[in-house]
Amino acid sequence: MSRPPVPREVHVRAPGKINLALAVGRATRDGYHPLATVFQAVSLIEEVTATAAERFSLTVDGLHADRVPTDDSNLALRAARRLAEHVGIDDGVHLHVRKGVPVAGGMAGGSADAAAALLACDTLWRTGLAREELSELAATLGADVPFALLGHTAVGRGRGDLLTPALSRGEYHWTLALQDHGLSTPEVFRTFDDVVGGVGDPVPDRALLQALGSGDPDAVGAALSNDLQPAALELAPHLAETLAVAEDAGALGVVVSGSGPTVAALARSRQHAVAIAAAITAAGVADGVLTASGPVPGARVVVGERAGVPHVGDRG
Incomplete structure (x- = not known):
């Protein structure tokens, strides 16, 4: 039986994430903070096309593309090189990234690019x-x-990379308030050390995990939490108004996602997410608004479609 032809290009999609809960411990001697977080992958998607080439190169378009480096500091390009070194091959690759996840918004768009590139x-x-x-x-x-x-929903321990899948029933609808100016993750952690300090050994939020397992969006909203939120608000005080507008619009819960500055508001339904987005836009407390749903799968090869076609992400 003949083998299928070697592909000339491969299309992969990978999701952004929201930290539904993020507990942060005291910094260790190596400067890292132990984490206990609950991730949910959402339908804002990074699309990566890998094309056979003699050298390594990268191009970008889509959301905030002008803010993304295309040199060797790009995480997707680093991922491709790391894989080549790991398996001992000399092939190059051209990567084209189409962005759907905000840049420097605490939603791990660059990490999604790296996963998709791998x-x-x-x-x-x-x-x-x-x-x-x-x-x-x-x-x-x-x-x-x-x-x-x-992808899907998972508990992250250690630095967030030690994963355990978590039971999550139902679909969750989110409104995401974006800011043009991102927050530096290292600066947020430094401010956290100054303002909060952290505990020794953070643990996952049991109430949140129980709410996800029972598919209770009200309880999920009530359990949203982020130990980095006070630090993010210290660096970007205007986010407090964004949080307040989303709460006033009836969000089941509102939280700064990861190191910020994206604010994630949990809605009762897809229509309610659009209504929250309209309220945030009318109040002028965000530079952009998206809606999304979750959980969604992790990185996957797209067969029979080209990257760049409309995906499952909702745009508010």
Whole structure:
């Protein structure tokens, strides 16, 4: 039986994430903070096309594309090079990234790019790595990259890269308030150290996990939490008004996502998410608003479609 032809290009989609809960511990001697977080992958999607090439290169379009580096500092390009080194091949690749996740918004768009690039290049080069090995490689690139491979809902421990899938029933609808100026994750953590300090060994939020397991959106909204939120508000005080407008619009819960500055509001339904988006827009407390739903799968190869066609992300 003849083998199928080697693909000339591969298309992969990977999701952004929201931290439904983020507990942060006291910084250790190496400067890292132990985390206990609950991730949910949402329908804002990064699309990566990997095309066979002699050299490594990258282009970008889509949401906030002008803010994304295309040199060797780009995480997707680093992921491709890391895989090539890991398996010992000399092939190059051209990566084209179409962004659907806000840049520097605490939603791990760059990590999604890296996860998509790993899977796309693994498929393109036929290196045949198991998902477990890809996940181990992903963890060397960044703490959020393994979750972008896994998707759905999961508990993250350690630096956020030690994952355990979490039971989550039902579909959740989100309004995401964006800011043009991102927050530096290292600066947010430094401010956290100054303002809050953290505990020794953070644990996952049991009430949130129970609410997700029972599919109770009201209880999920009540349990949303983020230890980094006070630090984000210290650096960007105007986010307090964004949180307040979403609450006044009837959100079941509102939280700064990850290190911010994106504000995530949980809605009762898709229509309610659009209504919250309209309220935020009318109040002028965000530079952009998107709606999304979750949980969604992690990085996956798209067969029979080209990257760049409309995806399942909702736009408010």
